[in-house]
Amino acid sequence: MKRYWQVSLLNLLSLVLALSLAACAGALRWDPLTYTVEEGDTLYSIAFRHGLDYRALAEWNGIGSNYLIYPGDELVLSRPPAGVSPEQVAEVREQSADREAGRSSASSGDARASGRSRGQGSGTQSMPPRGDIDWQWPLEGEVLNQFGEGSMARGIQIAAEEGSDVHAAASGRVVYTGSGLIGYGKLIIIKHDDVYLSAYGHNQDILVEEGDDVDVGERIGRVGLGRGNRSMLHFEIRAEGQAVDPMRYLSD
Template identity: 30%
Template sequence: MKKAVACIFLAVFLAGCGGVTNIITVPTPKETGLYHKIRKGETLWKISKTYGVDIQTIASANKLPDKERVFIGQLLFIPQGVAEEKLAKRSAEAGFIWPIRGNVLSFYGSYKDGVKNKGIDIKARHGEAIIASRSGKISFVDENMKGFGKTIIIDHEDDYSSVYAYSSQILVAVGQHVRQGTVIAKAGQTGRAASPRLHFEIRKKHKPQNPFYFLQ
């Protein structure tokens, strides 16, 4: 009797194994949306404006690390996104450019001595030119801001602003309008900077954002 049961069990098991190779698992989308392939000159911010989807929603849906930038050819899932050809108009608004070129020494969200970095720190040469990342109006200047040294804030349109700190020299004044690319300061090592560098932030309604989502 036991032998008969064992034979039946073996037959069922083998039949099951033979069918496994024909099974194809098709993932079921958890939410509607579409995919976007990143092109030259695009940033996460521009893509979010193009599709009308919040930048943090896109970042979360794609599990984008704070320390990594999006790249040309990368495929992003846009939750609730509408096909580009159905949009009335793609955003042609000028984005943010790098205020200085150099290696990133400290990333957004990182901690040092218990202090969270609300922007990024970019390596620089002492006296190197710092430019306005985007056109706007100088709203704040401080020659000795606690922890940040010589600091500048530029107000842009649509509730955005950018912050530039650790400078050795400030070349603009409050109320002055500057165009993107205008030299506004010279890099240095003021505040709590451990070496010549620029501390750079992008804020929306005074709330810090990850600069990597905006810089092109």
């Protein structure tokens, strides 16, 4: 009987070891979407581009609450599976960086043109309006395309005369200004709280800088030319990284 228990215990330990090794191997085979940080990127702009919550993106990559990133950093764009340690995440990022460095110059150029990521989240999702943010229209004009329509389905396009003032739809802090996101022209992103961001694309001029605090209705830009060489503002609201219908939030 004693020998039987010894053999059973040995078998059990072997099984536990095998399962542990299998789990580690599975974790190391985790092959997430990745993105190589470029000059001018911010954590907010990368999260915005891929339809992610900036806080989740920071958590997955071990980025502190200052959200600092640097050109050349390799970021994973999906949540690590259960049981994957920070060290394993770092190993996956390092392996991805090595693969990126080994690509040909032509391949690198193609990757830059598509955002240098291996896939992008589409994410359009309806969420209930929040009553604690005083949303206002960024400008007056005809809505050319509703949410979910056309090639810029994540927001709405508002027709306005070129050079018209663009106003902050709610109070917050400017977290991105620039033209690094393909399809948005000169873009402004404002963080309103831990959940909501708003975005203003196709500006002719940007009148604020990253880090500026703005009040609702404050002038932040001027309308430029959008798709079809037509003067318009592209406007989005994001909730936890997901695009939501702005018409459900804007006052009549």
